[in-house]
Amino acid sequence: MRDDPEEGMLSWDETVFRDEHVFEIDYVPETFNHRETQLQSLKYALRPAVRGSRPLNTTVRGPPGTGKTTAVQKLYGELGAQSGVRTVRVNCQVDSTRYAVFSRIFEHIFEYEPPSSGISFKKLFGQITDRLVEEDEVLAVALDDVNYLFYENEASDTLYSLLRAHETHSGARIGVIIVSSDLSLDVIDELDGRVQSVFRPEEVYFPVYGVDEIVDILRGRAKRGFHDGVVGDPELDRVAELTAESGDLRVGIDLLRRAGLHAEMRASRTVTLEDVEAAYDKSKYVHLSRCLRGLSDSERALVRVIAEYDGEQAGAVYEGFHDETGLGYTRYSEIVTKLEQLGIIDTEYAEIDGRGRSRSLSLAYDTDAVLDRL
């Protein structure tokens, strides 16, 4: 008997998905619930722009995958449709210097890239502000993942230029939203004194969603993404429970998609709990990847050292870290706390014979999985 390659699989045109695109990373959801308070505060800060005034500067903070970027995208979409307002969102992971940030702003305003032959920053800035004044437009800039500007030591210069634009270029009106998922970064504290004196932002915080909120959000996504009846309540609850472990909504969205693909592989038209568990083997790394991506060089170095000294005492890990980076104990401790908060490492206290309590550090994920993504 010949093996039938079609056996045990759905045919090409059979699928559990109504619209698989809704599970993709850049999909902006139509419905955006459970962030009413944060949207309200952001609207309050942006509202002056509609009346032709400078919007209030704002910091948006919260752990990864809590809807910060989506909130800004939604409001900027609405605000950008008003006459007299320009909205530009800059991803600082991609554009991590002052020049790159202003090039991106230029590109949005002029709808072409600035000349690559390298015009001076002053000229680039001047052309942007001239155009804003000429067109009588207010500019609202969002610096997303702003921590990268700090890593490159470009944050103070960038903000200084944006915040004082009206002094150097009469008539320019610019407001800034800075978005950070690095809770250990004290944005104001890290800025130069000259910037601190002009930067008194409104603050909007995005906490992690509760399990019930996660269920509700994922139900909406599943409804759009899957055909009716593909995912039942017990499966959805399990997906939400697994998502709540990190609080990163990206895990849940990825998990729904992978569970659907897993069901299809079994030639099934419904997703079961087994599909969810199997898919989680991969989806759990979505949060890890996001967290590793956001680390600075010295933070990465410590992750590498902990991988090497997995399970060893904090003192021994420090020696390895110091040898690698030359950094001192205070910085080391701060990074340990940050990595623990992010869920990348676990720390455990143990009694050491005759030497009191000591702390051991280990990776919270499989070592190879971490090193592969670092």
Ligand SMILES: Nc1ncnc2c1ncn2[C@@H]1O[C@H](COP(=O)(O)OP(=O)(O)OP(=O)(O)O)[C@@H](O)[C@H]1O
């Ligand atoms: N309230 C919500 N309703 C529907 N989808 C949501 C909601 N909040 C977040 N999401 C979805 O979760 C994913 C992560 O959201 P988003 O990128 O806005 O988070 P973030 O806080 O900016 O994360 P990071 O700090 O890691 O950049 C996106 O796919 C987004 O569509």
